[in-house]
Amino acid sequence: MRVNGSFPVTLQDCKALDLLATTVCMLDQDGMIRWVNNAGQSLLKRSSRSLEGMAAKNLFEDDQAFEHAFEAILHGEFSSFGLMGSLIQNQGQEKLLVSATLQRLEQQAWSVILEVREIEQHTLAERNERLIKELEIHQETFRNLGHEVKNPLGGLRGAAQLLEMELSDPALQEYTRVIIAEADRLQELVDRLIRPGQSNLSLSLINIHEVCERVHALLKAEYREQITIVRDYDASVPDMKADMAKLLQAYLNIGRNAAQSLLSGNLKNKPCITLRTRVLNRHLLLNRMHRLVVVVSVIDNGPGVPEALHDRVFHPLVTGRPDGTGLGLSLAQEYVRQHGGLIEFDSVPGRTEFRILLPLDAT
Ligand SMILES: Nc1ncnc2c1ncn2[C@@H]1O[C@H](COP(=O)(O)OP(=O)(O)OP(=O)(O)O)[C@@H](O)[C@H]1O
Ligand SMILES: [Mg+2]
Incomplete structure (x- = not known):
């Protein structure tokens, strides 16, 4: 069965989709769920009746990332779009790390097909x-x-x-x-x-928001007029033992990259950077299960990391800027890794997020 392209998705096909082990949802042009297969109902721990008619973005913790992907698909910027994130299960009581794919359907009763797969921790x-x-x-x-x-x-x-x-x-x-x-x-x-x-850390008890506030102040001083900087902090992040100077350097390198990319070309929207903190429960990071992981993100609405650099941005001397040395991210990754953490990113034109994941305690 083909679901993209020119073949219409029929009710018969939907019955076949019910046999699949992966979650499939059909969405209308407003992003509302119009149909969900059996696997979807059991993954989300909800009945089709409670799911149908709800906005698909509300299935995801990061509803903005989903909305952005949905708009990009709907407006034909991409024919298919993959994203990774936390799915909200059981009416908000549980979360699950998933990879989701959105595909545009043409000339059919539904506008977009959403496929969701659980990411095995391994x-x-x-x-x-x-x-x-x-x-x-x-x-x-x-x-x-x-x-x-x-x-x-x-x-x-x-x-x-x-x-x-x-x-x-x-x-x-x-x-x-x-x-x-x-x-x-x-x-x-x-x-x-x-x-x-040199991996010796100078540890002290810090609050991650001290780091964020310093980066906020520095970016504001450098780019006050040109870029709006939004702070979206989770106040429940507990204090942690860390090397303040190294985390600050790592976060600043990421923040500066975002600012530089925002000012590098023509933007559709007003340049904006969001500094965000969140806490994840039970998360596998570098082969260790952690009870609590703090996620410190820099999100920008710039043109995105050039496609050709996606696999290599963290490598030393890899740069997409004429005056770049290509060391900022590799240094940042190294500093975060010395804390047992990792930097990840997702990037599409209009939305780029670099996330520092830091373990708060090991279990
Ligand atoms: N937020 C972003 N948006 C778009 N591209 C980005 C972003 N962050 C990083 N990049 C891309 O990744 C490349 C590597 O970044 P990195 O910080 O390692 O080096 P650099 O900024 O080029 O040089 P420097 O050593 O001065 O930091 C950048 O040149 C840019 O092309
Ligand atoms: Mg840089």
Whole structure:
């Protein structure tokens, strides 16, 4: 059976959909659920009668992300759209991590088909593990390269200084100054490449909102006129032991990226950044189950991470900006990882979210 394209979805097909183990919902053009299969009713722990007629976005914890995806599908920006998030089960009493796919239906009774699959925790763990392994290899390579470059660079700079002292013609000294200045610039880059290797954390009891407030103040100072910054905090996030300076640097790097991308091109909407905090219960992070995980997000309405960079944004020296060094995210990921956490992102034109996930306690 084909559900996208030109074949109409018939009642007969719906009976076949009832045999599937995955959740399928048919949505109308307002995003209302018009039909849900048996698997959907058991996953959501609700009857078809209570589900039909309700807005599909209300099935998801992040209703805005869903709404955004739905609009993109409805307006033909994409023919299919995948997103990951928490599904609200049992009328709000339970939550489940799922991946959802939206597909546009053409010339049919329903506008969009929504398919929902539970994400097995081990699939997520495997994905995270792969990402971390990849990063470790890259960081190791760049760190080694950095060390290799450091010594000859020092020699080069020293020789230029000696040469400068020998030169009597001040016009020639201009050249040695260029050598010294460029060597210094390269040295700074190398230092940034090598720095993440130092994993000693200076821990203190902090509230994550202190970090958010500092980032808010810094972004406001830098981009006051150009960008609206919204704060959406979950006041119930408990205090945690962390390295304030490193978390601040990580969050600021993400915040600055958002601001830079907002100011990089023509936007349909007014540039806006949301700083958001949430708490997740029982979440698997880097192969460990945590009772509480805090999620600190930066959401922007900019053009999104270039498609070609999606698999590589956290790798060192990967940049999409003409004046970028491509170290901001790899450093941020390293600092968050030193706290046992992880940075993830979702990005489509108009909505990009980078999330720092930090364990609050291990179980
Ligand atoms: N919020 C965002 N929206 C769009 N693209 C983004 C966003 N965040 C990151 N990117 C993309 O990811 C790339 C890598 O980001 P990263 O912070 O690692 O390096 P950079 O910003 O280019 O340089 P720098 O070292 O100065 O931070 C960026 O160049 C940009 O193309
Ligand atoms: Mg950056």
